[in-house]
Amino acid sequence: MARFVVRRVLQMVMVMFAVSVLTFLIFNVIPNSDPAVRMAGRQASESTIQAIRKEWGFDDSLPTQYVTTMKKVFTGDLQSQFTQLPVGEEIMKGLPRTLSLAIGAALLWMFVAICFGLYSAVRAGKLADRFLTILALIGISMPVFWIGALMTHYLGFKLGWFPNGGYVELTKDPIDWAYHLILPWTALAILFIGFYSRVLRSNVLDTINEDYVRTARAKGLGERQIMVRHVLRNSMIPIVTLWGLDFGAVVGGTAILTETVFDLQGVGQYAAEAIGQLDVPPVLATTMFAAFFIVFLNAVVDILYAVLDPRIRLQ
């Protein structure tokens, strides 16, 4: 077990290194223009460009440039070209908001998807199943920022049932915190409910034909107990893996779209504003940390799996 963990952690570190190299390539090498000019933004004076060139060492060799860039990212020396605020601090400030959004949404989509997926599988082929399938397909076809914008406008602004965007800290007022997050959670969850309920449905349908389910039925267990203890439990395994990865993807990606619409001021909105201004340093940092987060979660999921299922350790 210890060997597996060490191997997996080493692998994680290697992938993180590769991720940082790729991020560096995306921002400094692939584009067909002077990185200093791009870094300085659209309207920059010649002296600013020269200062940036010197600061980032864009005249050095590529490996030296890479080291300089990574040093800046990890020592917190990185700052926005527009607001001059340090990137690291801004990210830390937004992180609780982004995590509030992602954790709540992840719990919501998992819970609803289990209900929908299980019900759909039990009623496979019937009207309810078809209805839920169509609903799931509509869910995965809607852009999250569009449905979010419609929600804030109609449910928040027009009807006044929910706050029209904004965020209240959990430590200040937990009820108001949840109240402000209901719409963002729902908007974000809709997409994943569609995915998960369909995956769960097909997994359940596969599992229902397994031998051990027949055995359970043969020994006289009740239908409810068979579904929950034998079928659902085994159908959940692939979904839990997805859950870990998707959680990372939401924190590092989908949150950008959701937070902007609901004005949550988390890391995602910070990134979105930087993107709008083509402000390179914050985009570089958020891109890299998003990928790091996913690589990390991936390793955690693998190790947890190895704890639960010894066969994996031998692979």
Next chain:
Amino acid sequence: MATEPATDQPGLQPAVAWEQEAERARAPGLGPWKLGLRRLKRNRIALLFGLLFVLLVAACIAAPVWADRVAKTGPNTNHLSDTIRVDGESKNVVALDGIPIGPQWLKADGRFFLGADRNGRDVMVRLLYGGRNSLLIGVTAAFMTTLLSILLGTLAGYFRGKLDLAIRSILDVIWSFPVVILGVALGVALALGGLQLGPISISGDSLLIPIFIIGVVYVPYMARPIRGQVLSLREKEFVEAARAQGAGPMRIMFTEVLPNLASTLLVFFTLLIANAVLLEASLSFLGAGVRPPNPSWGTMINEGVERIATAPHLAIVPGLMLVLTVLSLNVFGDGVRDALDPRAKVRLEH
């Protein structure tokens, strides 16, 4: 090596596969494609949505007809200070307080059918022209992803060894980035200055930039399953037979391996277009995709969301169009998968 699941044990077979088995027994002599087509024909809903997609594409292709004949304006023409006659009354296209008129339907002879935007541009015309861009990006990017994935997946799966390891590592690294942020990072990096691919140079506001970005981003999601399939196909008897007859790797690739991948590719391609169109909208919404004033559904939603309080039609209309397109592709793709390859695990988003 991977072994085939035992087919003679009924308990191990999922319900869908059983139905297919029974169908094959009823219709001897039909190939998998004919059987697939038969099953697809029976799936009315999938066909209906497939037709809807064709209609949407046709409408967008016919955009100039609507623009010239009915609306009599172009996608980027401003009508800020113009007035139109509605039911014999004269109305400002954009009111003095900056609020554009809403949908007029046919009251103004088809002009401003879906209203105007803040610059007094005809939303219907922009919607159709924007659809051309969105669909063009979606289809071309899906094509690019498919070609790259076939190349990388078959190379890795067929030759294995070091090449496989190299390709797999690169794909794993790309896969570590969430789709949206990777697209955005590339968009921001390429927006100023553009891209140089060998002798071809692409400017920053070209449509080729979002195509390139979206085409690359989804490659790991498709190349990995292809590699897996090639890995098991290359051990099959018919590939061995071809090899024994002296066929080279290229020949085996094209005559033995690729035809067996066709159904997977088809399913993937349909769903790729849907996801590419969605990603284009996300990137354009964030300002890292199609550059204004070029219309696309994403840029239109972006402009609409900013003005949702005063002119909600600007956000609703392009969004609905986008949802209809993506939904039709998703339902149709789902039907194709059920008909050809119900066991395929296709998943693009993450």
